[in-house]
Amino acid sequence: MTMTETRTALPERSRRAGSAKTSPVRDLLALTERPEVISFAGGLPAAELFDxxxxxxxxxxxxxxxxxxxxxxxxxxxxxxxxxxxxxxxxxxxxxxxxxxxxxxxxxxxxxxxxxxxxxxxxxxxxxxxxxxxxxxxxxxxxxxxxxxxxxxxxxxxxxxxxxxxxxxxxxxxxxxxxxxxxxxxxxxxxxxxxxxxxxxxxxxxxxxxxxxxxxxxxxxxxxxxxxxxxxxxxxxxxxxxxxxxxxxxxxxxxxxxxxxxxxxxxxxxxxxxxxxxxxxxxxTSGRAPSALERIRTAYSDRRDAMLAALPSALPSGSTWNRPDGGMFVWARLPEGMDASAALPGAIAHDVAYVPGAPFFAGAADERALRLSFTTYSPDRIRTGLSRLGAAWDAPGSVKG
Amino acid sequence: MTMTETRTALPERSRRAGSAKTSPVRDLLALTERPEVISFAGGLPAAELFDxxxxxxxxxxxxxxxxxxxxxxxxxxxxxxxxxxxxxxxxxxxxxxxxxxxxxxxxxxxxxxxxxxxxxxxxxxxxxxxxxxxxxxxxxxxxxxxxxxxxxxxxxxxxxxxxxxxxxxxxxxxxxxxxxxxxxxxxxxxxxxxxxxxxxxxxxxxxxxxxxxxxxxxxxxxxxxxxxxxxxxxxxxxxxxxxxxxxxxxxxxxxxxxxxxxxxxxxxxxxxxxxxxxxxxxxxTSGRAPSALERIRTAYSDRRDAMLAALPSALPSGSTWNRPDGGMFVWARLPEGMDASAALPGAIAHDVAYVPGAPFFAGAADERALRLSFTTYSPDRIRTGLSRLGAAWDAPGSVKG
Incomplete structure (x- = not known):
């Protein structure tokens, strides 16, 4: 029963297990759990809207x-x-x-x-x-x-x-x-x-x-x-x-x-x-689902609009982004020469977070891309978060590529 | 959009999917769903004992x-x-x-x-x-x-x-x-x-x-x-x-x-x-779990005892079985020359069922083996089921191997 009796090494884990990594999004979320951080990094629905x-x-x-x-x-x-x-x-x-x-x-x-x-x-x-x-x-x-x-x-x-x-x-x-x-x-x-x-x-x-x-x-x-x-x-x-x-x-x-x-x-x-x-x-089949969904849609629609309205002053000049008709995410692209992963620590230092786009690519990544979720916060909080993000790009320690 | 446009066949399913079969136990359960059947084939806990x-x-x-x-x-x-x-x-x-x-x-x-x-x-x-x-x-x-x-x-x-x-x-x-x-x-x-x-x-x-x-x-x-x-x-x-x-x-x-x-x-x-x-x-952590488990244990223990007491007259002479200290199953073996799968239709004709042991073997199967679950029924119902099983072996149409 003592360790000295061990003669043979344990078998290796499977090769396929070695081929998958833990989700960088998941690891990142751990970093942004401080309550003062406004995180656009997650992909969570808004819990207060659940019926x-x-x-x-x-x-x-x-x-x-x-x-x-x-x-x-x-x-x-x-x-x-x-x-x-x-x-x-x-x-x-x-x-x-x-x-x-x-x-x-x-x-x-x-x-x-x-x-x-x-x-x-x-x-x-x-x-x-x-x-x-x-x-x-x-x-x-x-x-x-x-x-x-x-x-x-x-x-x-x-x-x-x-x-x-x-x-x-x-x-x-x-x-x-x-x-x-x-x-x-x-x-x-x-x-x-x-x-x-x-x-x-x-x-x-x-x-x-x-x-x-x-x-x-x-x-x-x-x-x-x-x-x-x-x-x-x-x-x-x-x-x-x-x-x-x-x-x-x-x-x-x-x-x-x-x-x-x-x-x-x-x-x-x-x-x-x-x-x-x-x-x-x-x-x-209770009849409650349609109105609950409508409440979610109305809230998310307002939140999307708040994000889209605030993005011009939140992202560096020359950035681009889309205007989705639904869902939970806006996809943005920083200007030529910038790197969304490199810039993230600067954002987190300003108590705001997003997800760099790179991990979502199977092949060569677009290092300028990033994902912003608009579902979690009220329009006011979204504006606050994006205003922090706007301040992050020019701050000392931020990386402009 | 019409079918004639289809030029190329669909890809085959994976080879590994072809290597697994649907569970014979599962297919069998479908056969024994008639309410008059007393089925010792399942592996279900007794729902009336849930807290x-x-x-x-x-x-x-x-x-x-x-x-x-x-x-x-x-x-x-x-x-x-x-x-x-x-x-x-x-x-x-x-x-x-x-x-x-x-x-x-x-x-x-x-x-x-x-x-x-x-x-x-x-x-x-x-x-x-x-x-x-x-x-x-x-x-x-x-x-x-x-x-x-x-x-x-x-x-x-x-x-x-x-x-x-x-x-x-x-x-x-x-x-x-x-x-x-x-x-x-x-x-x-x-x-x-x-x-x-x-x-x-x-x-x-x-x-x-x-x-x-x-x-x-x-x-x-x-x-x-x-x-x-x-x-x-x-x-x-x-x-x-x-x-x-x-x-x-x-x-x-x-x-x-x-x-x-x-x-x-x-x-x-x-x-x-x-x-x-x-x-x-x-x-x-509510404090209710131990007494609920004790109720399950007491009931299953009585059911196991009822099954073990009735098995001598339920299985053909020369059969053997074990006396487990717990769990849900008794494992039995029919006499030399008999086949539990072949005998099953005869049992089902008598409104009683068990699972043949063969599917549980990775290699060569013991065709004489069968599994009996004792958890689902009251002791009385177990005795009734096993008395039906006893009658099945000698009935016309039963297979003695």
Missing amino acids: LDGIRSSYDEVLQSPTVLQYSTSEGNPLLREEIARQYAAAGLPTDPASLLVTTGSQQALGLLSTALLDPGDTILVEEPCYLAALQTFALAGARVIGVPYLGDHLDLDALESLAREHSPKFLYTVPTFQNPTGRTHGIEARKRMANAARRHGFRIIEDEPYRQLRYSGDELPSIATFAPEHVLSLGSLSKVIAPGLRIGWIRMTADVRDAVTIAKQAADLHTSTIDQAAAAHYL | LDGIRSSYDEVLQSPTVLQYSTSEGNPLLREEIARQYAAAGLPTDPASLLVTTGSQQALGLLSTALLDPGDTILVEEPCYLAALQTFALAGARVIGVPYLGDHLDLDALESLAREHSPKFLYTVPTFQNPTGRTHGIEARKRMANAARRHGFRIIEDEPYRQLRYSGDELPSIATFAPEHVLSLGSLSKVIAPGLRIGWIRMTADVRDAVTIAKQAADLHTSTIDQAAAAHYL
């Missing part, structure tokens, strides 16, 4: 029966899947509840689809930049990840076609609406071309739609699945429209992957919390 | 604050981890809360450890027979799975040593106490020898302990981690002692795997439900 009373009352209702404490099926709660199917149909995408599988947040959907679709060494395409935790999941699956670049605010669809021709990817992963990190949205023509490319070159599309319902201006756009129903797997989540703590997401599966995804789900965690699923189904 | 009022009250308490609806850390709720650490320490295994990571059921722990420790093609050892959903997870990770046989009711520890020497496995997976499917328990000398073998041959041990607290007779045994603290990763779960619907499990990690497991958890689902974790922490 706490309505959600508590749904938990109380479903916890009248012991069946919500029992094991359940891997596919998920039937009422919840019916309601999600109804919402898809209302948005123009007819959906069989049997094609839906409930996941433990939509993050889990990425892992299940990696298991069902990828063997180590397989190639996939992602938008460049891309949602960070997706890159991490694909790295752990041993995927070869190739970024499809943007031309300005639009995905380079010619590059998509030629990369698809050259690499025969298993799938393209996209967040088509109010993307994380850029807030960008693919227009209807881009969606059609992406769908056509998938059909022509024989790859799938995973469209991840956590932000679709967070629209503050402009018209709703059809799901890419509308244009290539057999090629598109759609992901959804309640994290941004009800609350993330429930960890409820889902996959809208094509028929040919149902078995493989269900097996992956069984192996991953048997099923998602029976209680959370039942409470989510109860809440979604 | 529904206590659990509902914990959810109500924690849902007073919106923080339980927010995103959380990948490692898990600090209060929950402190309470689990306290319970380990009380059972003789000093534990730092920081070494604990909360998982979405202990099933998820198997996937996270596969990601952190295994690359495709790596060899691991399992008990033969083994928990089915573990076999499935290891298959999806591309592991080469080798079974360590039992000699009667005891794991063949000489075989363990020679297999370890020959194959340099990354780990041995074991359910040391009241195993699923066999109900078997490794005694203290076996635990010491397993720990010594791990140290001498340089492999890890994953000890999965969902049933440890379901003891009805005999003395508590120390965790294998006690004898090889640097080599053993211990898994636990609230599924059998509180309720499975919460999907709360955990990994007690050694220091050298913490980073890799935390990254795997982030990629898997970011974190386990904030609400379920907070409610579990509240419930475990």
